[in-house]
Amino acid sequence: MGNNHFKRDDRDVYFVLKEHLKIDRLLGHKKFADFTMADFEMVIDLAKKIARDEIAPTFQDTDRDDCARFENGRVYAPHCFRKLWEIFRESSLFALTQGQEYGGQGLPLVVAEAATEFFMSANFAFGTYSGMGPGQGAIIESYGTQKQKDLFCAKLYDGTWGGAMALTEPDAGSDAHLITAKAVKDGEYYRVTGSKVFITSGDHDLTENIVHLVLARIEGAPQGAKGVSLFAVPMTWVNDDGSLGAANDVTCVGIEHKMGLHGSATCQMSYGDNGACRGHLIGEPGMGLAYMFQMVNVARMAVGLECAAFTANIYANALEYAKQRVQGTRYGDRSGKRVRIIEHPEVRRLLMTLKAYAEGMRALVYRGYLCEDIAHASEDDAEKQLANDSLALFTPIIKGFTSERIWELCSMGIQVLGGYGYTSEYPIEQYARDCKIFSIWDGTTYVQAIDLVGRKIGMNGGRAFNAWIDEMKAFIAAHRGGDLAPDAAALEQALTAMLEVARMYAVEFTGDKADLVPLTASRFLDMCGEIAVAHLLLEQAVIAQRASAQVQADHPDYAFYMGKIASAKFFARNVLPAAIGRKAAIDMGDMTAVTLPEEYL
DSSP states (O other): OOOOOOOOOSHHHHIIIIIISOGGGGGGSGGGTTOOHHHHHHHHHHHHHHIIIIIGGGTTHHHHTSOOEEETTEEEOOTTHHHHHHHHHHHTOSOSSSOGGGTOOOOOHHHHHHHHHHHHHHHHHHHHHHTHHHHHHHHHHHHSOHHHHHHHHHHHHTTSSEEEEEOOOTTTTTOGGGOOOEEEEETTEEEEEEEEEEEETSSOSSSSOEEEEEEEEETTOOSSGGGEEEEEEESEEEOTTSOEEEEOSEEEEEEOOOSSOTTSOEEEEEEOTTSOOEEEEESSTTOHHHHHHHHHHHHHHHHHHHHHHHHHHHHHHHHHHHHHOEEEEOTTOTTOOEEEGGGSHHHHHHHHHHHHHHHHHHHHHHHHHHHHHHHHHOSOHHHHHHHHHHHHHHHHHHHHHHHHHHHHHHHHHHHHHGGGGGSTTSSHHHHHHHHGGGGTTTSOHHHHHHHIIIIITTGGGGHHHHHHHHHHHHHHHHTSSSTTHHHHHHHHHHHHHHHHHHHHHHHTSOGGGTTHHHHHHHHHHHHHHHHHHHHHHHHHHHHHHHHHTTSOTTSHHHHHHHHHHHHHHHIIIIITHHHHHHHHHHHHTOOHHHHSOGGGO
8 A cells, every 4th residue: 555645634624514515404305314423424424534544655655666557458457446345335324315215315415415525535537436326326216117226226335336427428428419329119218329538437447337327319319418318227137026137238438547546447338239138218209418417516516526626635734844843044044044934924825825726625615415304305496496506606616616616625725735746755746646637527617608698698597606696795785894894895805807708798798799798608617616715714703703702722722723814814815816816907908819710729
């Protein structure tokens, strides 16, 4: 096993869950009435222990010597993942949120994902295997027949079988409605043929079977999205009694050679080369994209969690190094006394940026998961609808904003370590390589931005967007005085700028200026992300101010709460002003990138 670089703790996780979001309110809903807060803490504590002691030591090994590999037509996962797989099976950690009827834990998403954050910090490559089976099972449980549920769900939930999501084709990419994979009715089942690329965990040796959810077009179906259906295609056929049958004509033809995530097998898959690949139609014909995008949206939220998880451990490693490394003298100090680099203002700036983003992204993602829990559990129809709308609004912000920032934050972490940050002795260079896919997976940042601007802001008459704006305005009004007054004012200024851009999209960026919408949408998404994080951090600062007054200055929580207040102030005063600059650029209405003749590029 390699070095263990798992340095982070759980204090902020519990702060967000208990003190900020107050998730104990979920216990009042029938769906979660059988749980206690002690149950939630037990799961999170177990996850942290397994992440630290078992998963984290595999982080660098699976990037170098024990990578995923393709040999003689088979894919082999890192050898060390076999032990982790058994630990997950013994601890029932695969299906934390899935239905209890088929062996899932039935936990609230916000609790399960808080636990999962530790796994992602430790070695995300393992999560690309462990998370896929339960995800596929949840779709089958939601839309499949009783027979399909009985055949697949329990074994996908307990880790006996793995899963894969087969959307992307070589010539379709994000245009999922243009897929060419075909399905032909054959009695109770369908014969499936086609090729898919970039299929995470499409093949490996950790389980006896892998169930692929495949998008394909039924013979005679119309072109476009309405002609796409969803099929459960096991690599080994599953007989009606649940036993395994013959190989199902599903083959991996190779794995991608990637910049990072070398422990994760990203496969090129072929279905039905010999005409013998069978699949189960899931749900109704023509509903494949609608079903699949339920899982895509789950994956988009997961990207936000991955970014928060990476940032937390990057920050912890950079902070430890900065406290120990002696280098240089203080600016203006002519004594020649060398100091630890944490004493240099620039290093402090980098560390505070990492700290504020780690805490802010976590709050943003956890809030999204809480919205989803409320949408599923509330008995109040209005509350359910607003929570569902809010989740839809925040999903592209969470996915797009965090996945762009993590690349920058990796750079900052490397910068703190200096030359050592660029070496493989320390973990941050690997985080940088592993994280870059996040802004591409499950729809690029531009896809998220256009979704936000073109659909989510105005969805249901702008109900969720307006509720969010009203929430922030109420916070600003309540904190115009006192210690956080300058920060509330900065939030108000940024919010005003964001609303002016939203108005321009609706009124001014039309006709011959229509190209300004796609040209500026990613900047607008960043504005929304900066404002959302600033608001959440300031909410946390208010809580921390009250809580710090209840503890003595020598209590560990006192320093933690003071740090929370500092994070909010730093972000509001150093990061949030960028939103104003983004609006200034959008106001310019510059069309150079669009109008420039192609030959000038």
